[in-house]
Amino acid sequence: KAGVTQTPRYLIKTRGQQVTLSCSPISGHRSVSWYQQTPGQGLQFLFEYFSETQRNKGNFPGRFSGRQFSNSRSEMNVSTLELGDSALYLCASSDSLLGNEQFFGPGTRLTVL
């Protein structure tokens, strides 16, 4: 089975712009979670989607949003970028809703200038 894929792998944006990141889960996995990883804060949960519905949401401002399509692919959008949004954004997929193993993608490295 192919693993979780994320595109693009690297992005450079300027403050105020918006960005869309994409995640394709492992085939058959319907749960997709997004995380932000920074050196100071570690991995922080953004949100989780299952069957096109957001099931859980972390403590991030409304500038961070996401969606999931019928094929389970998910996108994450960040509007009005700030310098502090520079981070590695990781997507993880799971075949379960029960807090079981999540498989992570390689991440998208976002740099905001």
Added chain:
Amino acid sequence: EDKVVQSPLSLVVHEGDTVTLNCSYEVTNFRSLLWYKQEKKAPTFLFMLTSSGIEKKSGRLSSILDKKELSSILNITATQTGDSAIYLCAASPTGNQFYFGTGTSLTVIP
């Protein structure tokens, strides 16, 4: 506030040593605790521990969940340079929403 704390923040050992990494959690309605290994790429899954499965072992790695103390340990015996990585602990209160610790950076010197 739900949180996960790992200790130590970093560790340097020699090959062959045994290490113990700690993870404590305060998570409402705790369901599961996961350990991951992260090298210069995405985290890779090591173990999942739940109330019904509090001890796991795979080769030189083993992990125990202490439900009373709200903590878990990850043991690595006979360490090798390939064990050098950041080890992450994550606890879930519900479904697939995980709270991660900031990780323990392990460096194994030949």
